[in-house]
Each structure stands twice: as C-alpha cells, then as structure tokens.
Amino acid sequence: MKSSKAAEDPSTRRTYQEEGWFKFSPILDQRIISYVCSSIQGWTSKPPLGAAFEADGAALRAVHGCHLYDDTYERLTRLPMLLDTAREILEDDVYVYQFKINIKQALEGREWPWHTDFSFWSNEDGMPSPRAVNIAVNVDDVREENGPILLLPGSHRADSIPQIVTPPSSSGSDWQANVSAELPYTVEESMVQKLLIHHPQTPLLGPAGSVFAFHPKIIHSSSRNRSRQRRSILIITYNAVSNVPKSVTRPEFLVGWDPTPLQPLDGTVL
Template sequence: MTAVAGSTARTSPRTGDRYRTRVSDTPDLVERIEPTVWGSESSAGMFGAQELAAHARDGFVQVPGLLDPQEVAGYQAELDRLATDAGLRADDRCVVEKSSNEVRSIFEVHRISDAIARIARDERVVGRARQILGSDVYIHQSRINYKPGFGGGGFYWHSDFETWHAEDGMPVPRAVSCSISLTDNHPYNGCLMIMPGSQRTFVSCVGETPEENFRSSLKEQEIGTPDNDSITAMANRHGIAMMTGKAGGATFFDSNCMHGSGDNITPYSRSNIFLVFNSVENACTEPYYAPTRRPEYIGARDVTPVR
C-alpha cells in the first residue's frame, strides 16, 4: 500500500470481500450472511434459549444485575483510581476529551487492572460470549469509558465491525461486545442507543483511512461513520432502542450493530467497562482498508482463549 498526498492511503479491495468500505465515493448497504448467534440455542450456559433468540433477532440482549451493589462500588473505585493515575494519563492508552481534557477512555484496561482482568475472565461474562460466538474467545479490545456530567462527549452512529474490519483486519462479524454499567443509565445522560436488528446489514462508509487514524478517531470518530442517508434508512427500518437500566447491568451486543450515544449535559455521570470478545476462529489478519495495523492496545493480536 502506497501513501498518497494528505497522509492517506488508498487500499485495494480484497478479492471476494463482502464488506467493502472506504473505497468508494458512494455508500452501500450489504446484507449479512453470517449468523448473529453462532452457538446452539440449546447449548449449556447462563443465557437461556429466549435470550439467545432475542440476541439473534435484535443483535443485543440486556442482563440486569450482572454485578451486585458491592461489586459495582468496587469497580467504581477502580475507575476513579485509574482516572487519577498521573502516570497512566501520560500513556497512549489513555484518551482525553477534546474540549475538557478529562479522561474519556482507557484502553487495554484488562492488562492494567487486576480487577478488570477478573471480570473479563468471569464466567458470567466470558461464558455468555462463548455461547453467542459458538467457540472459544479472546479479548480483541478492552476499555473503560467515562462520560462525566456537564460535557461528557458522545459517540456518533457507527458499526464497530466496520472499523475492526477496515483497520484491524477482522474477517467477519463474529465478535460480541459487553458493556457493563457502573452508573445508572438514563435516557438523558448519554446512554447507549442501538438500532434493533441492524446487525443484519453492513453499512459501508466513504472516505479513505488516514495514516494513524486512531489518534483522532478515539476522541471523535469521523472516518468510518455512515452518511446521513444511510443512518436515516437504517433508523426508519429498525427504530432506535435506549439501553437504560441500573448500575451493575450489562448489554451484550453484536459487533455490527448500528449504535451510538449522545453528549451528557446532565449532572449525572455515566461510566462503563467495555469488553470485546472475538472468536478464536475469526482472528484478525492485515487491515482490509487501512495502510497499517492499529496498535496492539486497540486491536489485539494475541488470540489466547480467555479462561
């Protein structure tokens, strides 16, 4: 791949790739052929058949009370500790808000925090991911997200798989994210929003991937976000669901779900632990539509199964 003017690189579509993106001046909607639930609905695990069926239909399923109040308090204290760690703030894994300079996200947090490492290995979490993906899983990405009151920034509409495919080389949407809420999620404090059923359609994006796009996209994503007409078509087709609920609840959602969240202008902060599990049978290759790989702390290359 050869860099061109403006620090961007044109990448040629791989032969046979269904999920072409960032290579055309016009977007496209591509119907997915892979399942959303790869395991059997009768397989043993913490999800019942009805929950797996809901995940297959909607692309997400909520688990109220995954953590008890004592666990929530412990993880809240851990997030406070990490956010005020001066050494960590200087690390590339720490991303700050563009406007306020407050901590927005900390990546690869399961390698930084023993507490987060424990919940990433907890069968309440990883066991459900195995059920959905029908295989052993590894952690493709982990992070904690902070959305403080009075200005915590939102995340524009996007499909994670579009980015993971284009920039990390994830072959197909056989990954699932688990967002564990450590604060109450209200409709008005920037809660996660998902278009139910949107995981069945891949929305290609326009615009080439710049060199080191991650440095700006982690603060405010621009490349890899759908155009307004595609978002409107998807919203009209699927509607929008708000992931509200008490602290300690979790949402498992498919990697290709169209999702986003608004800014938080209320006094009520919102924070969560975010764990991405990819099937060991879906290990990342070279990026499909980006000049170089993103750093390991954003898109892991270690496919050791979580035990």
C-alpha cells in the first residue's frame, strides 16, 4: 500500500500521537477547492438533505453526507493523500464515519463550544474506542478573525475529561442538536482553563487547500466569525473497520452505516 508523504514521515506520526494533530505538507488541489466553493454557493439557495442552520434558521451552518449522492465527494474520500494517511494512523482499513462541511457565514457564523468529538460518537452511536481520525481541509482562507478551529494540543491524552451534558431542546430534530452552537456535550470550563496552562490553544490557520489531521479526543472549539469573509472547512472522519459502532441510529448522512473498507483511487484525479 503506497502511503501519503504525511503518513510516511515518522515525525508526523509521532506528532499526532503526542500532540493529537498535524498539518500535511502538501495542500489540496485548488480545482477541488473550487468545486466545494461552487457547491456551497448552490446550497445557500437550495439546501440539501443533511443541511444544518444557525439559530436564525437562515444562515447555513453545515452540510453532512454529500459524499452519499455526489460522486466527486465520494471519490475525494478515497484520495490517496487522505485515505492512506488515515489507514497509516489507525493501522487498519477504514470507512467514512462522517463527512461534513462546516460553514461560518461572514459576520453570522456562530462558535463551536469546547468539546471532543468522541463524546458524541461514544454516547450517541456506541463507538467502542477513539480509533478514528478527522481529516480537515480549509475550503476558504482561514484566519484568526473568521473563526478557525482551536485545538488544545495533547489534551487527547487526558485520563478523564469532565463533561457538561445538556439535554437538547424540544424544538428541532435530535441530530440537529448535535451540530448547533449549543452542543449537548461540552467540556467543563475548569478543565479547559487547567489544560491551557500547559497546552496553549493552537488555531488551524492556513490558505484554502490546507489539510490537517486531528484526534477524536482532542479538545477543540472555534469562535464566532467576526470578519466579512466566509470560513468553510471540509472534514472527513475515517473510522477503523474494527471499531464499528454497534448501535447507530442517527441518519446515514450524519453517521456512516456502511463499514466496507475504502479502496484508494488510482491516481489523484477526481
């Protein structure tokens, strides 16, 4: 199996194990970025299944599962640069557990509170262990002022992370509560402040096409978009085929139901 340049670098794997994240050396082909931007423009006027909105019900916040009906996105999940890295990190074959594009509209995109992804996957879906990895692609230029993902490096190794569990509001569907600005599983502020002393927050900044990998147990958040520039990030979550949840009931566009191992594309053309 041919691995990506990021996966082949021992220092990269070590950084992921110790810090819980790393940045890829190459950036994604700008033709792919242009395709995603075009999709977002179309979704603004005609939201697809799996779309989530800000509290005002108008501003698009995220789109989930578009790889299920769009061949380009399906092929993107099998791009060797991304897929081989996930397989190397997890030391297993993988499948797409979640595919989403998080969108913060200019001046409207709200924050994501401090949380860990594994809290949702474990509590909502019964994922056995955090043997999954998030691959994030900046679709727009991501700067300090437009709401970058903020990580606490090394926090994925914390033995226990105190959580605040907030039952979802009676309004809206259950899955929408898991992608709103008022998340049902958040990390206690005291825990965040304690970790910040030795683990200063790190923003995932970079031009469109920048690619990052981060651990499902790393504590992260993002601030409100205070700029006049949209901030969009595409995130593919790969899960090890030996780590399939046993009780998935959430919609397929939100959580992958098919654990068939992915096979990499022959080449890089989508």
